[in-house]
Amino acid sequence: MTRTETIKEFFKKAVLPVAIAGLLYCIFKSACMRDGELDLLWLWILCGLPFGLHRMCVWIVPGSGSLGGGAALFVLNFVIGGLIGGFVLVWRLLVAAWYVPLTIYRLIVGH
Numbered sequence: 593m594t595r596t597e598t599i600k601e602f603f604k605k606a607v608l609p610v611a612i613a614g615l616l617y618c619i620f621k622s623a624c625m626r627d628g629e630l631d632l633l634w635l636w637i638l639c640g641l642p643f644g645l646h647r648m649c650v651w652i653v654p655g656s657g658s659l660g661g662g663a664a665l666f667v668l669n670f671v672i673g674g675l676i677g678g679f680v681l682v683w684r685l686l687v688a689a690w691y692v693p694l695t696i697y698r699l700i701v702g703h
Contacts, residue, residue, distance in 0.1 A: 598698045606691040609684040613639065637674030643684070644677020645670070 593601075620638040624631045648669070 593698065595699065598695060602691055602695040606688040606695070609681075609688050612642075613681060613685060616642070636678040637671055640674040640677025640679070640681050641670065642677065643680040644675070645673040647676055647680065648673050 616639040617635070620635055621630065624635040624638065
């Protein structure tokens with residue numbers, strides 16, 4: 593692996609997920625404030641939405657019910673996608689933390 597490939601992979605696997613997570617935190621932090629305290633569950637769900645919605649294999653589709661029931665299931669889909677995405681986001685941040693020493697090793701050794 594050349595130095596250029598190593599640096600590109602570092603930015604793709606480490607810098608970009610951390611930057612996206614930081615940007616999402618800055619955007620959604622004010623929306624998750626309740627009585628002066630940060631609601632971490634809603635912050636988890638909102639920050640996980642971009643990472644989890646497209647990973648949902650099954651969407652809950654409302655039957656021939658009322659409009660309120662259909663809207664509730666639509667919101668439930670987003671909540672479930674946000675929860676899944678929260679775990680994906682944590683995984684990406686762990687991978688990013690792993691890529692820092694790995695990239696340093698690759699640059700020093702020259703693999």
